[in-house]
Amino acid sequence: MAIFIDLLLNALVIGVLLGGFYAALSIGLSITFGLLDVVNIAHPTMLVLGAFIAFLLNSTWGIDPVLAGIISTPFFFVLGWLIYQVYYNVFEKSGAESLRGLAFFFGLLFIIEVGLIIQFGVDHRLVEAPYIGQSWNIVIGEEIDVAIPFRLLVAFVVAAIATLAIHAYLTKTFFGRAVRAVAQDMMALRLMGVDPIRVKRIAFAMGVATAGIGGALMIIVLPIEPSLGRLYLGNVFAIVVLGGLGSISGTLLAAVIIGIAESIVATFFGPSWAPAVSFGILLAVLAFRPEGLFGKTAGAH
Amino acid sequence: MSDALLKIDSISKHFGGFTALSNVTTEVAPGERFGLIGPNGSGKTTMINCVSGLLRNEEGKIIFDGKDVTDLKPHKRTGAGIARSFQIPRPFHTMTVIENLMIPAEFVGHHRGEKGDDRAEAMEILETMGMAEKADDTTLDLTQIELRKLELARAMAAKPKLLISDEAMAGLTGQEVDEVIDILFKMNERGITIIMIEHIMRAVMRFSQRIICLDAGQLIAEGTPEEIVKNKDVERAYLGSTDG
Amino acid sequence: MEIVYEQNYNPKTADFTPILRAANAKKPDAIYIASYPNGSAGLVRALAEVGTDAKAVGGGMVGLQFAGLMAGLGPMLNGIANYDFFVPEPTMNLYPGASALIDRYQSKVKAENLKVDALGYYLVPWAYANLDILGQAVEAVGSLDQVAIGKYIRDNEFTSVVGKIKFGKNGEWERPRTLVVQYQGITNNDLQQFATPGTRKILLPADISTGDIQSFNSLRK
Numbered sequence: 001m002a003i004f005i006d007l008l009l010n011a012l013v014i015g016v017l018l019g020g021f022y023a024a025l026s027i028g029l030s031i032t033f034g035l036l037d038v039v040n041i042a043h044p045t046m047l048v049l050g051a052f053i054a055f056l057l058n059s060t061w062g063i064d065p066v067l068a069g070i071i072s073t074p075f076f077f078v079l080g081w082l083i084y085q086v087y088y089n090v091f092e093k094s095g096a097e098s099l100r101g102l103a104f105f106f107g108l109l110f111i112i113e114v115g116l117i118i119q120f121g122v123d124h125r126l127v128e129a130p131y132i133g134q135s136w137n138i139v140i141g142e143e144i145d146v147a148i149p150f151r152l153l154v155a156f157v158v159a160a161i162a163t164l165a166i167h168a169y170l171t172k173t174f175f176g177r178a179v180r181a182v183a184q185d186m187m188a189l190r191l192m193g194v195d196p197i198r199v200k201r202i203a204f205a206m207g208v209a210t211a212g213i214g215g216a217l218m219i220i221v222l223p224i225e226p227s228l229g230r231l232y233l234g235n236v237f238a239i240v241v242l243g244g245l246g247s248i249s250g251t252l253l254a255a256v257i258i259g260i261a262e263s264i265v266a267t268f269f270g271p272s273w274a275p276a277v278s279f280g281i282l283l284a285v286l287a288f289r290p291e292g293l294f295g296k297t298a299g300a301h
Numbered sequence: 302m303s304d305a306l307l308k309i310d311s312i313s314k315h316f317g318g319f320t321a322l323s324n325v326t327t328e329v330a331p332g333e334r335f336g337l338i339g340p341n342g343s344g345k346t347t348m349i350n351c352v353s354g355l356l357r358n359e360e361g362k363i364i365f366d367g368k369d370v371t372d373l374k375p376h377k378r379t380g381a382g383i384a385r386s387f388q389i390p391r392p393f394h395t396m397t398v399i400e401n402l403m404i405p406a407e408f409v410g411h412h413r414g415e416k417g418d419d420r421a422e423a424m425e426i427l428e429t430m431g432m433a434e435k436a437d438d439t440t441l442d443l444t445q446i447e448l449r450k451l452e453l454a455r456a457m458a459a460k461p462k463l464l465i466s467d468e469a470m471a472g473l474t475g476q477e478v479d480e481v482i483d484i485l486f487k488m489n490e491r492g493i494t495i496i497m498i499e500h501i502m503r504a505v506m507r508f509s510q511r512i513i514c515l516d517a518g519q520l521i522a523e524g525t526p527e528e529i530v531k532n533k534d535v536e537r538a539y540l541g542s543t544d545g
Numbered sequence: 546m547e548i549v550y551e552q553n554y555n556p557k558t559a560d561f562t563p564i565l566r567a568a569n570a571k572k573p574d575a576i577y578i579a580s581y582p583n584g585s586a587g588l589v590r591a592l593a594e595v596g597t598d599a600k601a602v603g604g605g606m607v608g609l610q611f612a613g614l615m616a617g618l619g620p621m622l623n624g625i626a627n628y629d630f631f632v633p634e635p636t637m638n639l640y641p642g643a644s645a646l647i648d649r650y651q652s653k654v655k656a657e658n659l660k661v662d663a664l665g666y667y668l669v670p671w672a673y674a675n676l677d678i679l680g681q682a683v684e685a686v687g688s689l690d691q692v693a694i695g696k697y698i699r700d701n702e703f704t705s706v707v708g709k710i711k712f713g714k715n716g717e718w719e720r721p722r723t724l725v726v727q728y729q730g731i732t733n734n735d736l737q738q739f740a741t742p743g744t745r746k747i748l749l750p751a752d753i754s755t756g757d758i759q760s761f762n763s764l765r766k
C-alpha cells in the first residue's frame with residue numbers, strides 16, 4: 001500500500017510539472033493557431049531552434065539556459081514579426097492561407113530543421129546547469145517520499161509565469177482584447193478603430209517569441225536534436241485543441257491534464273501507452289465538447 | 302452647405318462589369334438624422350461600405366469632417382469618427398458585453414490620444430441602452446434585441462461623430478423597433494449625426510429629417526420623408542416598373 | 546533469472562522518472578535498458594534524480610557513446626555499464642594504427658570545425674576497419690570479382706585498427722568484440738576526460754578488460 005501511495009504521489013507531482021512543461025511548448029501555438037487561426041505547424045521546430053540557441057549560449061559562454069531563453073525571446077519576436085509579414089502579404093491577403101499557408105509553414109519547418117543540421121549536426125545536445133540531474137526529496141513517511149526533479153520544477157515555474165503573464169496580457173489590456181477579437185471578426189474589428197493586421201502581426205510575433213523561452217525549457221528537460229520538433233507536433237496541437245481554441249488558461253490546464261495522465265499511465269499501466277493517452281483524452285473530450293474544455297461555442301458564426 | 306459633416310462627391314463603384322454605385326453625390330449635415338433607402342441590390346450597403354472604408358470607390362471623393370478620407374483604411378476612419386453597426390449582429394462571442402465595448406472605446410481613445418475611463422464610458426453607454434445588468438454576460442446569452450442594442454452600443458463606444466446604423470431593426474417586433482428608434486433619437490440628441498439604412502419604412506420615416514433613395518446604384522430621390530413618400534420614382538423603384 | 550518489470554517506452558516520452566519509479570517498486574537486482582539517445586539521456590537523468598537500489602544498470606543504451614551526450618550528462622553516467630565499440634583504454638592501443646587514426650580524426654574535426662562527433666571513438670574505428678578489410682581483400686584477390694572477394698573475406702583473418710578480425714559462419718565476428726564498459730570517476734562535464742583512460746573501464750571481453758564490474762551505487766558520488 002505504501003508503495004502504491006508513493007508511486008501515485010510521485011506520478012501526480014511529476015504529471016503537474018510535466019504539464020507545465022507541455023504548456024510552455026503549446027502556449028505559442030495557442031496564440032498563433034488558437035487565437036489567430038494561423039496554422040503554424042513550424043512552432044515545435046521553432047522551439048527546437050530556441051533550444052539550440054540556448055545550447056549555443058550555454059556551451060559558449062556558460063549562460064544559464066533560462067537566462068539564455070529570456071535573451072533569445074526578443075529575437076524570436078522579430079522573427080515572428082517577419083514571418084507574419086510574409087505570410088500575410090503572400091497568402092492571407094489573397095485568401096489563400098488555408099492550404100498554401102499550411103505548405104508555407106511546412107516549408108519553414110524544413111528550412112529551420114535543415115539549417116540546424118548544417119549548423120549543429122544531427123547529434124543530441126544537452127545543456128549544463130546546476131539544477132539538472134538534481135532533485136528535491138520530500139520524505140513524507142516510511143517508504144513514501146516525493147522526488148521533484150529540479151529541471152522539471154524550473155520548467156514548470158517558468159512556464160507557469162509565462163503562461164499567466166500572457167493570459168493576463170490578453171484579458172486585461174486593450175491590445176489583448178483586440179487579439180482575442182481579431183480571429184473572430186476582422187471586419188468588425190476594422191470598424192472599431194483597430195487595424196487587425198497590426199494586431200495579428202504583433203500577436204503572431206508574441207506567439208513565436210515563446211519559442212525562445214520554451215525552447216530553453218525544452219533543452220533543460222530533455223536532449224534535443226534538429227528533428228525533435230516533429231515528434232512533439234501532434235502533442236502540442238492536441239493540447240491546444242483540448243484546452244479550447246483561443247483559451248490560454250485552457251491550454252495550461254489541458255497541458256497539466258495530459259501531463260498527469262501520461263505520468264499516471266507510465267507509472268501504473270506501462271510507458272508505451274502514455275503518449276497515446278493525450279490523443280485518447282482529446283478524442284473523448286471532443287466527443288462531448290467539440291469546442292474543447294474551455295473553448296466557447298462559435299454561436300452563429 | 303460647405304460645413305457638411307460628410308460629403309459624398311460623385312462616387313462610383315464597380316464590381317467587374319457590374320456598376321454598384323454610379324456617380325452618387327450627397328451631403329450629411331452635422332447633427333442630422335439621415336435616412337438611406339432603396340430596394341434590395343440598389344447600392345445602399347455598397348455606399349456605406351465606401352463611407353466606412355470596407356470598400357474603396359474607384360471614382361469620386363469622400364470628405365469627412367473637412368478631411369478627404371477616400372484613401373483612409375477603415376480603422377483610421379473609425380478613429381476619425383465614423384462608426385457603424387452591422388445588420389447581422391457580429392459581437393466577439395468569446396467576450397463579455399462590456400469587453401465588446403471596451404475594444405472600440407480603448408482603441409479610438411488610443412488613436413486620438415485621449416485619456417479617459419473607458420470602462421466607465423462603456424458602462425454609461427450600456428445604461429442608456431438599458432443593458433447595464435448584462436455587462437458581464439457573454440454575448441452568447443443575449444436575445445436578438447439585446448444583440449442589436451449591443452451593435453449600436455459598440456458603435457457608440459467608438460465615440461463617433463457619425464453613426465451608420467445598418468438595418469438595426471430587421472426582424473424585430475413593433476415594440477422593439479420603437480425601442481431602437483428611441484435609442485437612436487437619444488444618441489442624436491447628444492449631437493451624433495446618424496445615417497439610418499432601413500427597410501422598415503415606418504421607422505425610417507419617423508426617424509429621418511432627410512432621406513435619399515438609391516435604385517440600381519443611382520440616386521433617384523432626395524428630400525424630407527413627406528417628399529419621399531410622394532415621389533413617383535421611389536414608388537416605381539419599390540413596386541417595379543408600372544409603365545410596362 | 547526472474548523478470549520483475551518489462552516495459553516499452555515511446556520515443557515521445559519527455560520524462561522518465563515515472564518509469565524508473567515503477568521499475569524500482571519491483572525491487573530489481575539489475576536494470577537492463579535498451580534505449581535510443583533520447584531515452585538514454587532521459588533515463589540517465591531519471592537515475593540521477595530518483596536513484597535506484599539495483600546493483601547493475603545499463604546494457605544497450607544507444608547514445609551514451611556520443612561526445613555530446615557524454616559531456617552533457619557527465620557525472621550522471623557514473624556506475625552505468627553499457628555496450629561500446631572503442632574506448633581510449635590502454636588495452637585498445639594494442640591494435641595497430643588505432644590511436645593514430647583517432648588522433649587524425651580528432652584533429653581534423655577540430656581544425657575544420659566539422660559538425661560530427663568530436664571524439665569519434667564509437668563509430669570511426671569500425672567504419673575505418675570496414676573499408677580497410679574490403680581494401681585488403683581487393684588487393685589480395687587482385688580483381689573486383691565480388692564472389693572471389695567475398696570468399697577471401699570469409700576465409701581469411703584480417704588485421705586492422707580494431708584488432709584481428711575473423712568472420713564466423715553466421716557472418717558475425719568469430720570472437721565477439723563488442724565491449725561492455727562501466728562509466729566511473731567522471732567528475733564534471735569536460736569532454737576531454739572521455740579522451741583519457743579510466744572513465745570507461747572495459748569489463749568485457751575478458752582478454753582486454755581493464756577493470757571489474759562494481760555495483761552501480763558504489764560508483765555514484
